[in-house]
Amino acid sequence: MIRLNKAIFFDRxxxxxxxxxxxTYKTADVVFxxxxxxxxxxxxxxxxxxxIVTNQSGxxxxxxxxxxxxxxxxxxSDEFKKRNIAITNFYYCxxxxxxxxxxxxxxxxxxxxxxxxxxxxxxxxxxxxxxxxTDILAANKAGVKGHLIESNSNIVELARKICQYExxxx
Numbered sequence: 001m002i003r004l005n006k007a008i009f010f011d012r013x014x015x016x017x018x019x020x021x022x023x024t025y026k027t028a029d030v031v032f033x034x035x036x037x038x039x040x041x042x043x044x045x046x047x048x049x050x051x052i053v054t055n056q057s058g059x060x061x062x063x064x065x066x067x068x069x070x071x072x073x074x075x076x077s078d079e080f081k082k083r084n085i086a087i088t089n090f091y092y093c094x095x096x097x098x099x100x101x102x103x104x105x106x107x108x109x110x111x112x113x114x115x116x117x118x119x120x121x122x123x124x125x126x127x128x129x130x131x132x133x134t135d136i137l138a139a140n141k142a143g144v145k146g147h148l149i150e151s152n153s154n155i156v157e158l159a160r161k162i163c164q165y166e167x168x169x170x
Contacts, residue, residue, distance in 0.1 A: 004122035007088075008043045008162070009112060009144065012054035014131035014151035016076065025056075025064035027075040035154035040085045042156070046163040049088040049119055052076070053111050053128070053138075060096035069094075091115060106130075107137035116142065127162055129155060 013019035018031040043050060052073070058064045073090045080087055091111035093104040104110040116123065128139035131151040139146030147162070149155055 006048045006125040007121040008048040009051045009128040011130035011135045018152050023058045025068040035156040037083050039155045039159035042159045052090045054092045056092045057096040059094035107134040109138045109141035112142035
């Protein structure tokens with residue numbers, strides 16, 4: 001029997017980092033939201049694989065590049081590593097709907113589905129924390145539980161509830 005993994009998916013801008021700027025594509029502009037490190041550590045300590053899933057249409061609009069996104073993700077990953085938190089993987093969609101149709105841009109679910117397949121994730125023990133309705137729609141399409149949060153809010157209490165809930169059903 002194959003052991004399936006628990007997973008927590010996060011939208012990036014507005015959930016992990018402050019999204020007061022329309023685009024966050026420079027490491028100097030990354031401001032982590034209050035409580036995000038504590039919440040991530042709580043998920044990791046409860047055996048969740050941690051994923052960040054984000055739309056990055058600024059690439060298609062030529063505002064910034066793939067390398068800019070990768071640098072921000074590496075910076076974020078390094079900041080989490082300093083706190084002994086491992087991000088399993090980052091997934092991002094570089095498309096802009098008015099320029100090209102894709103199935104990876106949230107509210108579609110391809111990025112979630114890729115992670116679910118690659119990392120053998122149990123959808124019954126998978127959650128997506130997002131600050132936009134498109135995040136919740138993507139979660140629903142992928143068959144995972146979606147949690148709509150207020151942008152730039154502290155999600156520690158939500159993390160505690162999710163972890164307590166999962167312990168209760170396992």
